Amino acid sequence: MTRASDSGTRSRLETKPLLAALRGEVMAPPPIWLMRQAGRYLPEYRALRAETGSFMDLCLDPESAAEVTMQPIRRFGFDAAILFSDILMIPHGLGQRVRFEEGQGPVLEALKGPPDLARLSLEGLEDRLSPVYAALRLLRGRLPAATSLIGFAGAPWTVASYMIEGGSSRDYAQSHRWMAAEPAGFARLIEMLVEATARHLSDQVEAGAEALQIFDSWAGALEEPLRRRWCLEPTAAIVRRLQARHPAVPIILFPRLAGALYADYAALPGVAALSLDSGLDRGWAKRVLRPRVALQGNLDPAVLVTGGPALTRAVRGILADFGDGPFVFNLGHGILPETPIDHVEALIAQVRSARP
Numbered sequence: 175m176t177r178a179s180d181s182g183t184r185s186r187l188e189t190k191p192l193l194a195a196l197r198g199e200v201m202a203p204p205p206i207w208l209m210r211q212a213g214r215y216l217p218e219y220r221a222l223r224a225e226t227g228s229f230m231d232l233c234l235d236p237e238s239a240a241e242v243t244m245q246p247i248r249r250f251g252f253d254a255a256i257l258f259s260d261i262l263m264i265p266h267g268l269g270q271r272v273r274f275e276e277g278q279g280p281v282l283e284a285l286k287g288p289p290d291l292a293r294l295s296l297e298g299l300e301d302r303l304s305p306v307y308a309a310l311r312l313l314r315g316r317l318p319a320a321t322s323l324i325g326f327a328g329a330p331w332t333v334a335s336y337m338i339e340g341g342s343s344r345d346y347a348q349s350h351r352w353m354a355a356e357p358a359g360f361a362r363l364i365e366m367l368v369e370a371t372a373r374h375l376s377d378q379v380e381a382g383a384e385a386l387q388i389f390d391s392w393a394g395a396l397e398e399p400l401r402r403r404w405c406l407e408p409t410a411a412i413v414r415r416l417q418a419r420h421p422a423v424p425i426i427l428f429p430r431l432a433g434a435l436y437a438d439y440a441a442l443p444g445v446a447a448l449s450l451d452s453g454l455d456r457g458w459a460k461r462v463l464r465p466r467v468a469l470q471g472n473l474d475p476a477v478l479v480t481g482g483p484a485l486t487r488a489v490r491g492i493l494a495d496f497g498d499g500p501f502v503f504n505l506g507h508g509i510l511p512e513t514p515i516d517h518v519e520a521l522i523a524q525v526r527s528a529r530p
């Protein structure tokens with residue numbers, strides 16, 4: 175493990191704190207960014223969203239996507255900007271119709287069975303997603319020098335669940351039915367997503383992303399051995415492909431609610447960090463995961479809504495548990511729309527006042 179101070183002329187200011195932590199350096203204070211840091215809790219986001227047509231239009235207009243990405247950077251000075259986009263850009267890139275309904279979330283033209291895979295195609299992927307890469311190229315020139323640019327995608331299982339269920343789901347019943355009744359067809363969908371996701375992430379790096387995060391938000395919805403087969407293995411295949419193409423780009427994995435399987439994610443070659451959900455035991459994470467990867471997380475987004483002494487206590491606990499190793503402060507899941515702005519300000523002040 176190297177430290178910034180070992181490298182002679184490279185001062186802390188010349189090093190991007192997020193990239194340093196992901197390389198294994200112990201930073202005090204640790205870098206901080208928040209999942210879904212651009213979004214409805216920001217009045218400037220709500221204003222721009224009201225002006226732009228649909229959520230998809232916002233994601234697919236490079237100037238708007240770059241502007242929304244910058245909003246939380248300007249307001250809070252986070253250590254990383256995460257490209258404003260969505261994990262459902264991949265189904266869009268494959269030719270599935272995706273829209274977002276007010277108050278309902280995403281609506282997709284559901285895949286009813288393997289024959290519907292014929293409606294999807296990897297051919298036009300890069301063309302359909304080209305506005306995403308244009309947004310990254312715009313951001314490269316706009317970010318402060320110490321701010322890192324994160325690209326992202328959903329993991330195959332989480333994305334497949336939206337493609338099959340046609341939107342958010344409580345029970346993933348149709349996906350389970352595919353897995354059980356049509357395992358070869360389900361495997362073909364997952365393989366197509368591995369290919370699309372590896373290409374999409376690689377193209378984001380070529381457009382300027384300096385680190386990548388893969389969101390498997392619904393990893394917790396599958397039990398073993400399905401979690402290993404449909405969450406871990408496809409993610410490992412994507413990581414292998416990215417490693418081969420871009421060995422220097424750090425990869426953060428977020429297999430939310432994957433429990434003990436987090437240890438298998440930590441063992442994958444080429445993974446820089448794991449993003450921990452709020453329920454994961456920090457003592458276990460420190461013992462089992464930290465010898466292999468940097469840790470990111472894991473403040474409960476609901477505690478950020480609560481604020482006050484509960485927030486202070488939670489932040490102190492996380493810093494005490496993780497602050498002595500390579501660490502990135504973050505939430506355990508996306509920020510909630512009802513989060514008060516002054517709670518985010520208080521959080522950043524508390525994290526930034528952390529001393530070695």
Ligand code: CP3
Binds near residue numbers: 326
């Ligand atoms: O973190 C960031 O600031 C970058 C942007 C980002 C968005 N979605 C913007 C968004 C990221 C990283 C995502 C990831 C994403 N999208 C995930 C994985 C992370 C997670 O939270 O579990 C998932 C499951 C999705 C799919 C998705 N997108 C859903 C289910 C919804 C509807 C629910 C909701 O929160 O509204 C979205 C919409 C969405 N994606 C919004 C934003 C800011 C809200 C859209 C609006 O303005 O109405």
